[in-house]
Amino acid sequence: MEKKKMPLSIKIFIGLIIGVILGLLCVADGPLDNTFFLNTDITSFKLLQEYIKPIGDIFLNLLKFVVVPIVLLSIICGIMSLSDIKKVWSIGIKTILFYLFTTFIALIIGTIIAMLFKSKFVILDVTGAEYTAKETKNFIQVVADMFPTNIVAPLLNASMLQVIVIALFIGFAIIIAGDKAKAFANVIESANAVFIEIMDMIIHFSPVGIVCLIAPVIAENGPKILGSLALVIGIAYLGYIIHMLVTYSTLVTVFTDVSPVKFFKGIAPAMVMAFSSASSVGTLPINIDCTVKMGAKKDIVSFVLPLGATINMDGTAIYQAVCTIFIASCYGINLTLPQIITVIVTATIASIGTAGVPGAGVVMLAMVLQAVGLPVDGIALVLGVDRIFDMGRTVVNITGDSACALCVSSIETKKK
Numbered sequence: 001m002e003k004k005k006m007p008l009s010i011k012i013f014i015g016l017i018i019g020v021i022l023g024l025l026c027v028a029d030g031p032l033d034n035t036f037f038l039n040t041d042i043t044s045f046k047l048l049q050e051y052i053k054p055i056g057d058i059f060l061n062l063l064k065f066v067v068v069p070i071v072l073l074s075i076i077c078g079i080m081s082l083s084d085i086k087k088v089w090s091i092g093i094k095t096i097l098f099y100l101f102t103t104f105i106a107l108i109i110g111t112i113i114a115m116l117f118k119s120k121f122v123i124l125d126v127t128g129a130e131y132t133a134k135e136t137k138n139f140i141q142v143v144a145d146m147f148p149t150n151i152v153a154p155l156l157n158a159s160m161l162q163v164i165v166i167a168l169f170i171g172f173a174i175i176i177a178g179d180k181a182k183a184f185a186n187v188i189e190s191a192n193a194v195f196i197e198i199m200d201m202i203i204h205f206s207p208v209g210i211v212c213l214i215a216p217v218i219a220e221n222g223p224k225i226l227g228s229l230a231l232v233i234g235i236a237y238l239g240y241i242i243h244m245l246v247t248y249s250t251l252v253t254v255f256t257d258v259s260p261v262k263f264f265k266g267i268a269p270a271m272v273m274a275f276s277s278a279s280s281v282g283t284l285p286i287n288i289d290c291t292v293k294m295g296a297k298k299d300i301v302s303f304v305l306p307l308g309a310t311i312n313m314d315g316t317a318i319y320q321a322v323c324t325i326f327i328a329s330c331y332g333i334n335l336t337l338p339q340i341i342t343v344i345v346t347a348t349i350a351s352i353g354t355a356g357v358p359g360a361g362v363v364m365l366a367m368v369l370q371a372v373g374l375p376v377d378g379i380a381l382v383l384g385v386d387r388i389f390d391m392g393r394t395v396v397n398i399t400g401d402s403a404c405a406l407c408v409s410s411i412e413t414k415k416k
C-alpha cells in the first residue's frame, strides 16, 4: 500500500510547535538549563544559540538568496504573459489602492483599540530612556530612491523597489521590441523556471528551518512577555487579529471565490514562516507558493506580492499606532484629535518606507513620534520586546499582501 505523504503545510506547523516547545525548555534558567547537561558550562540556551540558530540562519540566507532572482524574473515573465503595458498599469494602480486602503483601516483599528485600553497600560518610568533615531527618509526621497543609478547594485543589495523598477523596464521593453527580443525572452523564461525549482528545494527544507529559527527566538524573548509590557503587546496582537479576521476576510469574501477559512488555511504556512523569521522579504517565496495554490494568477501574484513585501505593512502600521499611544501615556501626554490624525498619516508613510526585514518597523517609529512632537527616546521603552511585536506584525504584513493579490487577480480574471 502506498503511504500518503504528509502535506508540507502540516510539517511546517509541526515545526513551529516543536520550535516553540524547544525554545521554552531552553530559556536561560529554564527547565533544561544547567541541570540537563553534566557539563554545566554548556547550558541548553547556549547550545541553542551556538548550534541550532546557525541552521535557521542558513535557511533564511537561502530564502534571501533566491528572492532577488525570483522577484526580478517572475515580474518580467508576468509582464510578458500579460503582453499589454496598459494592463500592467491598471493592475499596479489597483494594487496600490488596495494597499493604501488596508493600511488606513489597520491604523484606524490600531488607534481605536489603543485608545480604549490606554487607561490600563502599566506606565513605565521614562527617566534614563534613551534612543538615537536613525536618519529616516521623507516620502519624496523614498520615491526618488526607487529609481536605480545602475543595474547591478539593486540586485546585490536586494533593494526590492529598485528591483521592481528594473523588472518593469525590462518587461515593457521586451513587449515593445517584439520579435527582436524573442531570444532574450526565452532566456528569461528558462531562467525563471530554474529559480522556481531552486525555490521549491529551499521551501522543502522549511519545517527544519522553522524549528531552528523560532527556538532561539523563544528562548531569548519568551520570559519578556511576562513583563510590564504584556498588555501593550496583547493590544497590538489584538489589533493584528481583528484586522486579519475582519478586514482581510471581508475583502476575500467580497472580491474572490475563496472563503475566509480556505484563505487562512492556504496562507498558514507563509504565516508560520513570517512569525518565525520576522521578515516579509524572506517569506516572499513561500507566500508566492501559497497564494498561487489558492488560485491567484501567477503573473499577477509575481507582481503584486513583491510590491507588497516592500510597501504594504499593515501590521507595522498597527504596531506604530499602539506604541505611539503607549509612549505618549508614559510621558503623561494626551494626544489630541489633530495629533491622532497626524499619527495615522505619518504611520501610513512610515509603514510604506519600512523595509521587509526584522526590526525595520522600530526605526520608522521614530518618524511617527517626531511628527507629533513626542520624544524619540520613548522608543527605548518598547525596544527590548521589539522582536515579539515584530513576529506578529510580519504575519499581518504578508497576509495582507496575499489577500490583495487574490482580490486583484480575481477582479482581473472576472473582467475578461
Ligand code: ASP
Residues within 6 Å of the ligand: 278, 279, 280, 281, 313, 316, 354, 355, 356, 357, 358, 359, 360, 361, 362, 390, 393, 394, 397
Ligand atoms: N519585520 C517586518 C517585515 O518584514 C517589518 C517591521 O519591522 O515592521 O514585514
